[in-house]
Amino acid sequence: MTNEQLKSKIMRRVYTVWFFNRIKPVVFLQLPLIVLFLVIQHEYVAFKAVAKNSINSLNSFSGAFDYAVSAFQHAEPLVAFLAVAIGLFVVLAAQSIVRNTAGLFRKPVALPLKVEK
Numbered sequence: 001m002t003n004e005q006l007k008s009k010i011m012r013r014v015y016t017v018w019f020f021n022r023i024k025p026v027v028f029l030q031l032p033l034i035v036l037f038l039v040i041q042h043e044y045v046a047f048k049a050v051a052k053n054s055i056n057s058l059n060s061f062s063g064a065f066d067y068a069v070s071a072f073q074h075a076e077p078l079v080a081f082l083a084v085a086i087g088l089f090v091v092l093a094a095q096s097i098v099r100n101t102a103g104l105f106r107k108p109v110a111l112p113l114k115v116e117k
Contacts, residue, residue: 022100030093034086041082 001009050071057067072080 019100019104022103030089030096034089034093037082037086037089041079041086044076044079044082 054064054067057063072083075083
């Protein structure tokens with residue numbers, strides 16, 4: 001193994017560990033909460049039946065929107081709350097992942113030196 005290959009292998013591992021440490025809060029805090037809410041909601045919602053009913057409404061945007069509005073109007077409060085909570089956590093997790101990934105490609109900003117008088 002040449003020095004360049006060894007350097008490349010080491011740097012790949014360094015970047016992998018750095019990226020893992022950067023996204024760790026998302027992976028270990030937000031995603032388990034999403035899974036927990038999905039498990040709780042599975043007790044109250046038959047996902048196969050909902051999917052079967054929603055396939056017919058997916059032929060247009062207005063049909064899908066009407067179906068979603070009707071489903072939330074006729075849902076129990078706990079089911080609606082869990083659906084909103086899952087959506088919120090998915091948005092927050094996606095936002096964190098996008099922000100961290102964008103931070104990988106951003107150039108570091110050098111602060112100006114403080115000049116003492």
